[in-house]
Every structure is written in C-alpha cells, then in structure tokens.
Amino acid sequence: MTDAAALLRAFDDQARPAEWTVLDPGATVHRDGPVFRVSWPRRSGFVGGPPDLGVSGAGLDELIARQRDFFAERGQGVEWKTWGHDTPADLPERLLAAGFESEGRETVLIGLAEEMTAPVELDGIDLREVTDEADVHRLAATATEVFGRKHDWLVDRLIEKKDDPNIVAVVAEADGQVVSSSRIEIVPGTEFAGLWGGGTLREWRGKGIYRALVAHRARMAVQRGIKYLQVDASEDSRPILERLGFVAVTTTTGYVWKP
Numbered sequence: 001m002t003d004a005a006a007l008l009r010a011f012d013d014q015a016r017p018a019e020w021t022v023l024d025p026g027a028t029v030h031r032d033g034p035v036f037r038v039s040w041p042r043r044s045g046f047v048g049g050p051p052d053l054g055v056s057g058a059g060l061d062e063l064i065a066r067q068r069d070f071f072a073e074r075g076q077g078v079e080w081k082t083w084g085h086d087t088p089a090d091l092p093e094r095l096l097a098a099g100f101e102s103e104g105r106e107t108v109l110i111g112l113a114e115e116m117t118a119p120v121e122l123d124g125i126d127l128r129e130v131t132d133e134a135d136v137h138r139l140a141a142t143a144t145e146v147f148g149r150k151h152d153w154l155v156d157r158l159i160e161k162k163d164d165p166n167i168v169a170v171v172a173e174a175d176g177q178v179v180s181s182s183r184i185e186i187v188p189g190t191e192f193a194g195l196w197g198g199g200t201l202r203e204w205r206g207k208g209i210y211r212a213l214v215a216h217r218a219r220m221a222v223q224r225g226i227k228y229l230q231v232d233a234s235e236d237s238r239p240i241l242e243r244l245g246f247v248a249v250t251t252t253t254g255y256v257w258k259p
Helices: 005-015 057-074 091-097 133-147 152-160 211-221 238-244
Strands: 028-032 037-038 043-048 078-083 101-112 128-129 165-176 177-186 192-200 228-233 247-257
Touching: 005 101, 005 192, 005 228, 005 247, 028 057, 037 057, 037 091, 043 057, 043 165, 057 078, 057 091, 057 247, 078 091, 091 247, 101 165, 101 238, 128 133, 128 211, 133 152, 133 177, 133 192, 152 165, 165 211, 177 211, 211 228, 211 238, 228 238, 238 247
Parallel strands: 043 078, 192 228
Antiparallel strands: 028 037, 037 043, 078 247, 101 228, 101 247, 128 165, 165 177, 177 192
16 A cells, blocks of 8 residues: 555554554543643643544634643643644644744655565664663764754653663664664554654765665564554655655644743
8 A cells, every 4th residue: 555545544543543542651631622632740741633623713722722721730831733634724823823833844754664674785884773771872862963952852761661662772883883863663553653763963874874774673663563654754854765665645743832
C-alpha cells in the first residue's frame, strides 16, 4: 500500500489515537467534547483529537480556552497538536488568537518498513544501538549541536525507557565520535513505528548516514512485525525520505501555550 490516502487512513486509525491512549506512567487523560487532554504531574500537557472536531466558531474558541485555562491553573504549558487535513480549517488561527504559538510545520511521511531495509555502505562509520547512560549523554550532545537546542529531555526519556523494547536509540559513530543520532519508537498495539532524530553533524552529511540509519531501524521494525514507518520530517530530510519511497500524507504543527 503506497497510496497516500490509504496510508493517511491507517495513520488516523492507528497511530494518531495513540497520542492519548498509549501513555507513560503517571499520565491522566480527560475527554472534553471531541478532544483528549493529557496531563502529567511535573511536565507540559498535550491536547489532541480526531481529524474532524465537529465544533466551530465560538464553540471552538471556548473549547480551546478550557484546555489553556486547565494548564494555566496548574502552572504548566501545553501543546495542542494539529494536522494539515484537520477540520475546521481555522483551528490554527483560533489557537494563535488564544495565545498559543506555532512550533513550526513538518511533513508527515509514511513508508512500508519492508521496502526500506536495503543496507547502505558506509566508509569508516559504524551503527550501533545504545543503552549505556554515558552513550545516551553523547547522543543528546550530538542532537543539541545539530538542532541548536538542548536535548536534556531526551537523556531523561532514554534513561527512563532503557528497559522498554519499544524505544531503541541508534547512533552512527566514527573514530569514537557520535556523528549522528536517532531512535525508533514502536507504537504498541498498532502496525506503526515512528522514526525520530536522525540529525547528523554538518561535516558528516552527504555520506549516506541518514539513509543507513533509516534502513537499520526499518530492519528492526520488520523483525518486530511493524508494517508502517512514520516520520515528522523537516525540509532537509523530506527529499531523502521521498527518494527512499516514503509518501507525504499530511503536515503537522504543534501549537504551544506557556504560563
């Protein structure tokens, strides 16, 4: 199945609801009309819902305000995640009017895992899975340098999830230096896995590392019975993924409100 509409239906049916049904320990979910509000004791919250919210105008403004005010009372921030095919189409504008800020748009691409497994020859570069805390810190340091923002949260997440078979970190290493970092997160109970990270140090780009990391993680996915791979891609990685056979199905934008 490589038809974009069919891939998007599979995504909406399986992977998207996992945002509010497959959760870390300590999470609480409240349903408010069409949306699901996820909160944790000491971290920012999350709001998501189905492709068609079925509410518009003043009713939508009230729905947005209730979510914002819930987290305001807790002194916490919240992300409301949107997708490009959602309705009503003016949801982003109404989020901005309510004080949310866009974190930028990415393209959602989906590919069949079994079609992404072809190995890539690398010269002097090794790929390996990491669980050791020191390696996790090195991975995060590389991600910080590549993306220009701190990745302390990633250290906490990977250490917390080190025994979780559904989350695996993979690095590319050359002469003892981590030159690219990535991870795969399998969505339990679905046919989906997400590919995250994949940031490569500037001087190491153009050597096939990103493609090799995709293929390595695709093989891991196939071994675990995963059918679909999903990537929220930047404009840098999108062309590479499309050449590999990934299909753009929609866009996604997170809107964040902070106290």
